[in-house]
Amino acid sequence: MKDKDYKDIGKLFKVLSDPVRLQIIDLVSCKEMCACEILEYLSISQSTLSHHMKVLKESNLVTSRKDATWMYYSLCNDVVNSLKSRFNKITSDTSDCFCYTIKKECKK
Amino acid sequence: MKDKDYKDIGKLFKVLSDPVRLQIIDLVSCKEMCACEILEYLSISQSTLSHHMKVLKESNLVTSRKDATWMYYSLCNDVVNSLKSRFNKITSDTSDCFCYTIKKECKK
């Protein structure tokens, strides 16, 4: 496995390392929500929410759709599932994983 | 769901947000490894590895066993599986999740 792979996965986990963003993901995993609705559930300023939404969008964990003055956000399940799959490989002891040579050896 | 839950999960993801630690987890998911063996696969100093192992241990993602001058590390699958389970709940749209009220409403 390449360093780049660990970096990519690490970047997604970094996005997920903030409790506010985790709660946002929990919210938008149900349905599309506009920023002002999300904000009602949180105890942060509007600018802070906007920052978090930008981070979530840049990671592709969340997608957005604009409607008039509203921005609607929803969870991107493809990216989430891909991350889960890659994390499963990292934490598994099968040879179908990233540290291929080592784990193949281990299976003997 | 309580803020504390998001914080706890966030802390684990923060530990997983470093590419070096992800590679270490990949390594020890196969078999118990001593620090000096892990170090062979990485391009970091010994003190940096020691720091990362401390972080991993404190998160309980990794456990350690001392044998003479060697410290052997292995992945704690219970903690990993628990994290996966909780992340599944956050990212699912079922009512069996953390934002219970909202998601129940959504299901109607």
Next chain:
DNA sequence: TATAAATATTGACAATTATCAATATTATTT
């Protein structure tokens, strides 16, 4: 006891980031 090997700790530094207030932008409504 002295040396060597494995690991841990300390101290320092550069880089990143979560947060807010203030301001800007965009789109709707009056």
Next chain:
DNA sequence: AAATAATATTGATAATTGTCAATATTTATA
């Protein structure tokens, strides 16, 4: 055109962190 509402951006700050060199600690061995 002016006012309002929703969202984004800017600038600043406090806090965290990954890294290394140097040093300390622990254990085995000569």
